[in-house]
Amino acid sequence: MIYGLGRGALRAVHELGEISLFGLSSLLGFGRQRHRAAKLITAIHEIGVRCVPIVATVGLFTGLVMGLQLYYTLVKFGAESALGTAVALSLIRELGPVLTALMVVGQAGSAMASELGIQRNDEQVDALQTMGIDPRGYLVGPRLVAALICFPMLTAVFDLIGIFGGYLTGSVLLNVDAGVYWNRVFESVSWADVQGGFVKALVFGLLTISICAYRGFNTHRKASFPGVRGVSESATRAVVWSSVSVLAADYLITSFLL
Amino acid sequence: MEAILSIQGLKKHFGDNKVLDGVDLEVSKAAVTTIIGKSGIGKSVLLKCIAGLMAPDAGRIALNGQPISWERASDGGTHCFSYMFQNNALFDSLTAFDNIALPLRETTRMKAKEVQERVESILEKVELEDAAGRYPGELSGGMQKRVALARALVTKPDLVLFDEPTTGLDPERKFSVFEMIADYRERFGFSALLVSHDIPEVFEVSDHVAWLDEGRIKFFGEPDQLNAEAETALAGFLNKANYGRKK
Structure with missing residues (x-):
């Protein structure tokens, strides 16, 4: 059992190293690409624009639920006026970056892993290589840079809509004074909180997109099955490992930030 | 004839399976060299080693006298040949025009107008002017082959590697693909290394034939020499491939 545990740990560390090198070489490869702006715009559309509706929807419902839950908790202590503080800080520090990352993984990450897996099986990745085009720089690099741009912005959208959701349940539904709610939001949120949330968003973006792209790109090496089943396995593992890594990284970053 | 591609002592194994065990081969300039052999004998592995898609364990590959560095090729650094x-490996999300233009846009400093002229010219040569704006999924198998061939030739490579270009095609289409290769070889003047199972049809377009068996090239010569070849194993292989009956 100890042998198996050690072997698993070594494999995980080895894989983490491979993913880091893969991400780095993709970013460097993107720097050597031609027509970078066009590729980046396409990637921003895929990772950013197309994820806005789902991020906004989840942000709204998260805010609505938090408004309800926190109101009924705070009212027990006669502290319902602190609702704005509780909703805003929870969202900006924790839930915003984490849930945004999970939503983007579900929407764009799985699609990316599948697309790259199909391109690998279809020899399109090999075709790029034989044409003299660095496949990592061409296919993965733009998506990584787009992730660095889009994750903080999507997190900001999630936070803002979530705080508005908290206002809807807290003030509109449960009669917490709107002025008090917004005043508490502005008073309690410091630049350090926002910065911390953005740091998390950047790390999650790099981590999740690297894992999803790595899984798809290496379908031929990493999946247990060839063909369609291999692609489906890669997409599933990409989503599972990205989600786990978001939660693990969140714990690590929070312990450093607090 | 002067050699464009020279392979010496190429070895590649997968575990205990020695797929290539010291391959020596020379591909002449402006000639079509065809590699034949049983399925799973390592023909595609040989092609992939040449293209830099697979790292050989030992040996030397030189293109135009310059050794090919596998590390450089795997980063997309070598492109004086096409594959x-x-x-076909066409990009589903790109039109036929964009598929063909891709290597020019990504690896050269050509202006958009020059790219357009070059692509339009090659589309005309492969008789696909009307299909320029269509996606691969909207094209027939034969048209897709022609798009792939146009993409392979648009950079004016010195050498084109063909990996079983007629797989999955009916006899009529197979014949037209071979005809297309022969015709375009005349027009574009490229050298070609072909892997094919289509015996004896492929001999019609081949200047040289190389027989890969047990990890080595055991016969190399002109297709006509195959008739005189008394080597038992090759004769057996050709008989199984219906060579005697079809020729």
Whole structure:
């Protein structure tokens, strides 16, 4: 059992190293690409624009639920006026970056892993290589840079809509004074909180997109099955490992930030 | 004839399976060299080693006298040859025009107008002017092959590697693909290394034939010499491939 545990740990560390090198070489490869702006715009559309509706929807419902839950908790202590503080800080520090990352993984990450897996099986990745085009720089690099741009912005959208959701349940539904709610939001949120949330968003973006792209790109090496089943396995593992890594990284970053 | 591609002592194994065990081969300039052999004998592995898609364990590959560095090739650094894949490997999300223009846009400093002129010219040569704006999924198998061939030739490579270009095609289409290769070889003047199972049809377009068996090239010569070849194993292989009956 100890042998198996050690072997698993070594494999995980080895894989983490491979993913880091893969991400780095993709970013460097993107720097050597031609027509970078066009590729980046396409990637921003895929990772950013197309994820806005789902991020906004989840942000709204998260805010609505938090408004309800926190109101009924705070009212027990006669502290319902602190609702704005509780909703805003929870969202900006924790839930915003984490849930945004999970939503983007579900929407764009799985699609990316599948697309790259199909391109690998279809020899399109090999075709790029034989044409003299660095496949990592061409296919993965733009998506990584787009992730660095889009994750903080999507997190900001999630936070803002979530705080508005908290206002809807807290003030509109449960009669917490709107002025008090917004005043508490502005008073309690410091630049350090926002910065911390953005740091998390950047790390999650790099981590999740690297894992999803790595899984798809290496379908031929990493999946247990060839063909369609291999692609489906890669997409599933990409989503599972990205989600786990978001939660693990969140714990690590929070312990450093607090 | 002067050699464009020279392979010496190429070895590649997968575990205990020695797929290539010291391959020596020379591909002449402006000639079509065809590699024949049983399925799973290592023909595609040989092609992939040449293209830099697979790292050989030992040996030397030189293109135009310059050794090919596998590390450089795997980063997309070598492009004086083109590779036409068995299944065409066209990008589904790009039109026929964009598929053909891709290597020019990404690896050269050509202006958009020059790219357009070059692509339009090659589309005309492969008789696909009307299909320029269509996606691969909207094209027939034969048209897709021609798009793949156009993409392989648009950079004016010195050498084109064809990996079983007629797989999955009916006899009529197979013949037209071979005819297309022969015709375009005349027009574009490229050298070609072809892997094919289509015996004896492929001999019609081949200047040289190389027989890969047990990890080595055991016969190399002109197709006509095959008739005189008394080597038992090759004769057996050709008989199994219906060579005697079809020729």
